[in-house]
Amino acid sequence: MRKAMLLAKRNAKEILRDPLNLFFGLGFPLVLLGLLTAIQSNVPKELFTLDQLAPGITVFGLAFMSLFSATLISKDRTSALLLRLYTTPLRPVDYILGYTLPMVPIALAQTAITLVFGLILGLTWTPRLLLCVLVNLPASLIFIALGLLCGSLLTDKQVGGVCGALLTNLTGWFAGIWFDVALVGGVFAAIAKALPFYHAVELAKAAYAGTLGSALAHLWVVLAWAVGLSVAAVWAFLRQMRKN
């Protein structure tokens, strides 16, 4: 466990010392929240209310965890740092924990920072905001697992396209953050409900609204995706490890 923590500490430093990571991971969700709140203040109709928008944007922000994690792993593969580490007595579990553990506090801190910014913009304080951070944990695991999966399978250039563009767009469009997916309906709504992002957002909104009891169905979907993707990610990582 000590060796896994050493690798985890290194990985956290690599991510947090990258100014681009800080801008996109922490800054971009805040910019979005501020921008949409400003738009709302200038239109008479309720489009982007903070109590709906802030919990939703916390989930959108988590998509950047995949990008950070996948970029780090794929770069460690291409720079041969991982190859060097594979010749040391580190065990497979040390790598898995080393690459996933540091992402959890970063993801939860990002959620908390987004919500604090929401409070500054006028979001009503309630202890349920803490619950909102907590229910983002399984959603964080989804994005962290996607990072491990993509980092194990793709090159760093491919990671930029898949995690940076595709995943953030999928999350942005199908999560129901900016609009109700039911309003679009049809195939769009069906895809949104088949993917985990919509359920993660509904869960975060319910946690803030105090209606978590009636949103448990969303929790099971998110947990199922988290478990499935984690298994796939561990398999992909171990596979590329053997291939080396």
Added chain:
Amino acid sequence: MNAIEIKGLTKRYGDLTAVNSLDLTVRQGELFALLGVNGAGKTTTIKMLSCLTRPDGGDALLLGKSVIREAEEVKKLLAVSPQETAVAPKLTVRENLELMAGISGAGKEESKRRIDALSGQLGLEEVLIRPAGKLSGGWQRRLSIAMALILEPKILFLDEPTLGLDVLARSALWEVIRGLKGELTMILTTHYMEEAEELSDRIGVMGAGQLLQVGTAAELKAATGTDTLEKAFIALAKEAAK
């Protein structure tokens, strides 16, 4: 005592036999250079010896430990400085060294002792607090070797350590490698003939997955009737390609 004893080491990838029944012995404290054209089997051999790839046949003993049956034990004896610089770019030089020392099981005090000693030996003091990613190619190579040495290995694999370096940086790194001679066993792969001749005690030339010739640079030249190592290498490589 022999540091490395290779017997019938074989690796196949589908129909391709990358390494074909390799036999080789390397003495303790020896610097052994492995030469070969691309695809000769050098990298696959190094990967098998460093437990990255499992052999399909034969075995190799590193200080008496089998790479097949005792891979975990073998990993405690060796370190690799890969062809790529393989450093953590956002970490400082000191943090890179601390990471590797910690992975080898060293505590805080022991890590500090090793870093102090290595910094002096490799002249890293002036860059200890700089991020590794901001260093020049020469310094990154030096750090790469330091990250291998901090594991306190008995056997060190240097995979093209001076690839892409300018003359001055290469010369400085040669000094570092010369300084390590005798302390530990080193296996060096390189495409630079002068590097092999300058640094190694013996040279092995590989071709088509087999060891074509082993000896000192002088012995290789004599065996091929040539006056330079490069000509000797070309003669052997062409013979293997027939």
